Amino acid sequence: MDRPAAPLLDLRALTVRLGRSDRSPSVLDQITLSLQAGEIMGLVGESGAGKSMTGAAIIDLLEAPLTKTGGEIWLNGDRIDDLPESAKRKLRGAKIGMIFQDPATSLNPVLTIGHQLTETIRQHADLDRRQAHDKAVDLLADVGIPSPAERLGSYPHEFSGGMRQRVVIALALAGNPDLIIADEPTTALDVSIQAQIITLLKDVAAERGAGVLLITHDLGVIAEIADRVAVMYAGRIVEIAPMADILDAPRHPYTKALMRSIPLVGDRRERLPQIQGAMPRVGARPPGCAFHPRCPSRLDRCDQDRPDLETKDGVRVACWAV
């Protein structure tokens, strides 16, 4: 595939281990993916696959003993993983905005949301109180909070879960980031509110031309808004494809099995096809392809040789059987 300009985000063989040694068990194993400006990429997988870890590694919020032991992270053509801590601090919020799963814990409960918003805005831009206040009102209006000027004086507990997540999105947008990393942004919300937040994310990304890395376990959430999807299994990316391909013609046996095992409204299947077993834990991952003990299309070599991502018809798949 041709890539004219430098991609917004470029992960090259990103590896994170539980410890500094090269023999420590790997949590993320050679994650390679790139994201263009204005693109929404879904990062999906089951718990423990390494989705959230990938997000944390990009903004360098890994806590010991987790250590990035290899690979590079590039943002807008600049390498960011070897910057000093002070420079990384500036990137967070200004270039990269984060939205976390639980809106109840990502806001400070004892400060008004106006306080939190203007503080964040002034952190990233040279504005006086008045200007920061006006910008905060604009941001709240952008994320669909009714009567934003009055709501600035409210505390987080005065908002419902959906409204709180809108405030969190406004905070993430405060520094005008190029990249938004949203880690399970709708998981704590009710179904009817999920739809509102997804639509909002899609709209703000489109208006600002920001790239979005949307981390979720729920394929249904991203089916309607993601341009491309990266599927993770046991710390590796097993497939990267346009959303339509994942929905209509998934290639990797894991993606296929995962898609089939989801019960949908209106399908009249008596039994759900299930994947036997469970995803191996960190440190107990089998050699070769980590999926081989559960894989229906296993070949002889799968338990020894580890497949790497290979490009076929614009789809990248890591599987010997494909």
Next chain:
Amino acid sequence: MTVPQAASDSGHDQHVIVSGLVRTFDASQPWLVRVIGRQGRRIVRAVDDLSFSIARGKTLGLVGESGCGKSTVARCLAGLLSPDAGSIRIAGATASGTPARGEIQMVFQDPYSSLNPRWRVREAVGDSLLAFGLASNRSQMGEQVAKLLIDVGLAPEDGAHYPHEFSGGQRQRVAIARAIASEPSILIADEPTSALDVSVQAQILNLLRDLQAARGLTCLFISHDLGVVDHMADTVGVMYLGRLVELRGKEDLFERPLHPYTRMLIETAPRLRRSNQQRSAVRGEVPSPLAPPPGCAFHPRCPLANDRCRRERPEPIALPDGGNVACHAVEEGRLD
């Protein structure tokens, strides 16, 4: 009041009959705060005048958003909460109307907190055998536990381990083994797969269906996931702020939903399909159960609401297909 019959199974005998169930909670501030702030008591009607029945061997699915009272219904049925009003009758129960001990069992949402971390699996599952007198001594208990573990897809040796040694899906299997140990005829599953990954969810749903078929269980299955409920249930009830707004056979409900809230839920449910049309924006959020709107509780979000909806609370009306729906717009034929 008449008990609405579930759509597709009016011919079956009704195993569970719930009528006029009410359960309130006192959410008041402490006494001193009330006196100083001149506030009254605040009562939440978590379940408000609910009636339904479940035919023997069938599954009723309950759906609704958080705070709508689904779990309170489950807990009342399981006997973990006592209803404030209304009755729960179990057919074939003892003369007093209370079911035999161990007749109703429950599987909870979170297998990480529903199992005692200090008990081996054998003890967790075997305890109810001893409690209900189904095993007279330890060796008999061990044999029966081994059988139960095989029934839920675990190995007999797993009985010697502690819950933390298992994955979430395996723990939920243990919880299911514990629930079926007393040979209940009614199984309540409250969001049994919400804490699990999708590939594991399929395993647990298949297991529950197999057990239901093998043991003829009558099930109350609660989930916020419409796809899961469609897969598991025969009849589906939709709850909104403590009320049952629509109760119908599964096909009728999902193919021809009537209540505007049911329609909204089905429309906004995530599906694995790319639709070019924008999701229709759903207005507003679920109001606080402490201060439900007057009239129909859904009217502030309803596209069809009129003056009557704002004033008068709709009661369930029977439908020709055997289900019922509580909506003025349906009754007046204002539905498109």
